[in-house]
Structure formats: C-alpha cells, structure tokens
Amino acid sequence: MKLLPVAVALLFPFFISAQNGSEQDVEQGRALFRSNCAFCHGLTAGGGRGPSLISAKLVRGSTNDDIKNIIRSGVPGTSMPSFENIEKDDLDKLVRYIRHLGGSNVISVPVNGDADAGKRVYGRSGCAGCHRIGDEGSNFGPDLSRVGSGRSSDYIHQSIVEPSADIPAEYEGVTLFTKDGKKITGVRVNEDTFTVQLRLGNDRFALFNKSELKEVIYPKQSLMPAYKTLPAKDLQNLLAYLDSLRGQQTSGADAIKTKGIK
Amino acid sequence: MRRLALGLLALASLSAQQVTSDRLVNALKEQQNWLTYWGDYSAIRHRDLKQINTSNVRNLRLDWMYQTGETGAFETVPLVVDGVMYFTAAHGIAVALDARSGRQLWQYKHAFPSGRNATAVNRGLAILGDRLFMVTADSNVVALEAKTGRKIWQAEMAPWVPGTHYASLAPLVIKDKVIVGISGGEQAVRGFIDAYDAKTGERAWRFYTIPLKGEPGGDTWLGDSAQHGGGPAWMTGTYDPQLNSLYWGVGNPGPDLFGDVRKGDNLYSCSLVVLDPDTGKLKWHFQFTPHDTHDWDAAETPMLLDIDWKGKPRKVVVQANRNAFFYVLDRETGEFLMGKPFARQTWAKELDNKGRPILMANTEPNTDGNRVCPGLAGATNWMAPSYNPQTKLFYLAVREQCDIFYAAPPVLIEGKSYWGSVFRGVTDEKESGSLTALDPATGETKWAFKYFKAPWAGTLSTAGGLIFSGDEDGYLMAFDAATGENLWKINTGTRLVTSPMTYMVGGRQYVTMPSGGSILTFALPQ
Missing domain, CATH: 1.10.760.10 (Cytochrome c-like domain)
Structure with missing residues (x-):
C-alpha cells in the first residue's frame, strides 16, 4: 500500500x-x-x-x-x-x-407475464408509497425508473419476497431513540461519529446530533415489507412490469441514460 | 515606533538562527518549535505546552487558514522553526508561512521534466542549518534555501520509470546526512534507504531492505524473487543519538497477495531494521510478519521510549503494527519483550516467545477469497501515534475493518502494479475505529473513544492534558488524555489523513491540522 x-x-x-x-x-x-x-x-x-x-x-x-x-x-x-x-x-x-x-450476439430475454397487469399490481400494492418511477411516487425507497435495466429479474424477485436478503448501503434503515423518549425509523442518508441524517417515510429529513440520542440501532431487516403472500400470477406480472422499466418514462430518466448495458 | 523596530529586529534575528544538528538532538528542549517530521527524534509527538488545556479547549477556534489550491490527500506535517512554518503539498510544492498569520513567505514548485505524471502525496520536510530537504514524487531529493525556497541541489534516488519507484516521505536529518526511503511496494521495486550529504547532495550510503542471494537473509526468498521483493521504506524513521541507531520500518513484500512465488520469510520485509546512520550498516532487525500476504507492512512509527519495564527503567522501541499487534522491543539489543493485539485480529493464534506469529488456518488469500481481520489497510497504519509522559499512555488511531483477500499468480511487467490479485472490504459488518489509549508496559487498553468509521489521522499529545486527533468524516477533535472524554470538535469538511501538530509563537499556542487543500490553524481567542 x-x-x-x-x-x-x-x-x-x-x-x-x-x-x-x-x-x-x-x-x-x-x-x-x-x-x-x-x-x-x-x-x-x-x-x-x-x-x-x-x-x-x-x-x-x-x-x-x-x-x-x-x-x-x-x-x-x-x-x-x-x-x-x-x-x-x-x-x-x-x-x-x-x-x-x-455468445457474440447477446439477446435480452424478456420476463414472462403481463406487464400491464403488473402495473396494476404495483398500483394496488402501494409500491408508490415508497418507490418512484419517473416523476411519480416517493423517494423513500429505491427509484425503480430503470430497475429493469439495472437488476436481474431474479434479484428483483428476491427483493420483493425477501427484501432483507440484500440491502443496498444507501437504503439501510436506522432506528433512533431520542433522549426525550421518541423512536424514529428511517433510511440512513448519512452518519458520522457525532451526527446522523435520516430520510423519513413522509419524504422529510430528520437530522440529529448524537448527543440528543439515547441509542442508534441498525436493524438487520429491510425497511421494505416482504410481499410473500402476493399471488404467484400477480408476482409474475409485477416482475414483467418492473423488468420493462428501462428509464424511458420521463425526461428526467432520460437525462441519466448513458450508453451501455441497459 | 522605535520599540516596534527593535521587536522586529529581535524576531528577524531569531528566525535567522541556524538549525544545528545539536538543536535537532535536543528538539524537545524547544517546546515552541517542531523541528522534525515527528517533532523530535523519538517520535513521541508530545509537547509540554499547556496554554490550551482541558479547561479551556472548548474555546478553541480557527485562527487562520492557508489554501494551497491543491486537491487530493493532504498528508503533510508542517515544521515550525522560530516562528516560520514550512510544509509540502502534492505536485512538488513547498511553502514557508508566517506561523502567526498564515501569510506566505515563499512557495517552491518543483519543475518536473515534461511528461512526468508524478502525483504522489508528500509528507513534509527536514531542516538542517539554513536548508530544507524534501523528496519529489519522481524519486528525487531536493535541498532548498530555508530563507528563499530556492533550490540548492537535487539528487536522484531512482531513475524515473512510470509505475515503479516513487517517493513521498519527509526526510530525516542525522548529523550531516539526509536520510530518505523509497516507495513502490506494489510496483515490483526492491526497496532501499538512502543517506545523502546535506552539503553536496552526494549519496553517502544505501541500505537495500531486501537482501539478494548470497547476502545475509537472501536465502529467505525463493529463486530470484528478491529482485522484485518490494520492502519499500516509505515512512520516516526515528533515531537514538546515544546509541547512534536509526530505526526504520520496512514495507510489505511483493507481489503483495500472492506469496507462492516468494516462499520463505522474505527478510527484511515487514520488519524494523536498525542501522548505523553513519554507514548504513545493519545492527539488528526484527520481523513482525514473516512472509506477509496481507500488505501489513511495518511502516508505522517506531517510537523510542524509556519506560519502567518489570520494575526497571528500560530503553525500548514500540510499534503498533498494521497486523494488529502492539510490540515492545529492547532498543539496544532487539530482544522481543511483548506483543499484544490492540484490535480485532483473526490471523494469529499468538506470538511465540521470540515474537513470531503462530498462524491460524485459512487466512491466506486464495482464488475464492479469504476473510481476514484486520483488512489490508491494517489495524493502524502510517498515521502517527503519540505518548504522554504524564499519563504514561500511548495514543493511537485504531481501524476495525476486515477484508476478503483474493490471490492469483501475477505476471511481472515493469511499470505495472504487482499485487497478485485483489482485496475487497466485507459488506456484512460496518467498519469502525477508535482513538485508543494503551499502557505500553502491558499492552492493555485504558480507554477508547469510538469513531463511526476507520480513521486515517494520527494523534498529538500536550501537557494541557489533551490528545488531538481526527476522523474519517473530517472532525478534528480534542480529548481528555486521562479519560478519553471528547472535549472539543470541529468538522473540517473532508477526511483527515495526517497528524495534528502544535507550536508556540509570541506567547500564543497554536494547533495545526492540514485538511483538504488547506492548512487550518487553531488558537484560543485573544
């Protein structure tokens, strides 16, 4: 070194x-x-x-x-x-x-299922409460605008039914207990020896000096609930929908498009 | 007006004083100054200054700031000599400032031959007489006039070949010689320590850290692997004037992670070598990590202490090694006295009675990766520790972090890195770190202040009962040396990657910490 x-x-x-x-x-x-x-x-x-x-x-x-x-x-x-x-x-x-x-001609294999039906599953399951596609939804969880190009369908499947299996560092949860008895859970946006910054479910930041806190806990569980009871057909359609998301919905998503594997 | 003029005259004559070899030997008698990279030859990094102390440090505030305009890691430790501060920055820059105001006196910018992309960090200067000495990223030693920053001479340590040798350390002056070491442990070099005549720039001696076949220790290398065996000498050593012994930590063997091509103990990699500074001859050595495959070099500070050892005063050299053990050796004989872990380690069952590690199974890098703690960066590294003679404690930055080590046979190509595969931080646990106070006589931790991330900043001790250090998120902090209580902090805005220092000018104590591209200097309000 x-x-x-x-x-x-x-x-x-x-x-x-x-x-x-x-x-x-x-x-x-x-x-x-x-x-x-x-x-x-x-x-x-x-x-x-x-x-x-x-x-x-x-x-x-x-x-x-x-x-x-x-x-x-x-x-x-x-x-x-x-x-x-x-x-x-x-x-x-x-x-x-x-x-x-x-081989020399790499071909995309589409996920089986009805993407339009999957979009309805997405809507009625409340996914937009935490996730964002294009300009719609929440910033609490990962932006899914181009999830189909960035993640394998196996990985997306696992993320739906067993979200705690792999939690990206930028979406790790943290639970704080304040000295005045409050419990606050959110996505850890940043943290250092003396401070911690969270994004809450309502899309607001919660900013603390650790001197104001009694305890900081890092749950091993994802902040996303496991959708284990989703009917198989709904799940497959949802996967087809997510796989179809390639970042072309909005100009905002276009702006982050770069040449390469999509 | 007359009084002011006299005062200026007094200051001027003070700053014109020569820094003699005798002053360097007695650097601790000049508590207001900081005459060598470590502050003195023993590297205790303690100053008997107490204007800033446990009861008022909460009022410490930024007094001045000097911006170099450089970006990247700022790893210098300034010298302060009679009111003038000298430091280096990347790209061959050396600067002299008024240490009270931060106003520039001169700036030297080394002229690299065109086409040399020499961007390595630089850690600082040495001084002797009215000359300053620095190394350049393209492996030259340069002597400058302290008054003007004008170049006097330049000496080549190694020919410039991109991707091979380079240099980054602060030189060490002993008597009439400028002692430096080469970097390039990952670049298939064969390391060395050099001494140059301070007057002429002529090389006085060279000590190769890696012996070849037929030389003592040459049989600890398979085949001709020693030719590219690494063992850089990339950090500054320490010196005991009474024993006339130079103590220097040697870097890792190469290729770093693939040991099969260099079977054997690989002397003097990952060792402390003790040299006669007049001749460069080896007096003795101690190898901390034989046949290292985790990049755990021994470049960490070899601090010289006189401590009570089992009821008797003893001259020792101590090192908190990258391999997570704290070592105490007899400074005269090299006898191994103690080695204890100061951080989590998963590679050695224990050290035997000679200090040799007894290895655990499955700790070698391999094709599927083996998880080992500490990680490649070590449980500590080149950031300086300090020792407080009042508390009798040793203060160091501890890194708690593990890596997965991979190995594959590398091909040797000049100018290409020679790692023998890769390492990756583990993802299932967070790194962390601490400022830790150790009793050097027992190796026991007296207190530890936990950091959120593994740090890269060293420590400074003062008679004000304070330890200053920095963390990976940019906080410069002051702690109670006795208890570890955090008494003061400021976020400097970027990671801290060198060690704070302190000095006094005009009756006022200052604390300086390089951060980002800036020299930040703190003092109490006037």
Missing part, C-alpha cells in the same frame, strides 16, 4: 495481469471477473445487484469497444463504478470472457 488502500481499491480496483492465448484468456478473464465483477454481477455472471451479463440487452452499442468503455468509465447514475485503472490486456480478457458467456 502506499496511500490509502481501501479508498483506492474502491475507486480503482486492481487487476491481475495475465498471459496471452485465447482459452487461457477466457480462464484469466474468468478469474478477473470473479475478483472484480462477481460481487455485483454474480459468480457466474447471471446477475445480482448488477444486471445479468448473459442475457443483458445492450441498447447503446454492442461492440467490444462499447463494453470496454462501460467497464472503464462506469455507468453514471447507477452503482456501476469506473474501473479506469484496468490494464488493456486485462480488459481484453474480461470482454472475451463476457462474450464467451453469451
């Missing part, structure tokens, strides 16, 4: 170097993938927090250079970081590995 390795690693993950040779390249690409990409895209690239790279639809160009650009530059407005320090050889191997996964 020499500077600040954790921070450096987050911004510019380091890559192993590797030798030439096609099959070897795929293997080395796999090793690169496992240590750098699998965390979000899944060990076998089937998706997770990040989209599946086997069935992803490449809407803004599908050449190797396009994919390399995504890796190097990241996708602004999403959790895809920029891997700008990756060596050229390693980038080639990663792309070869990604190509190897889906």
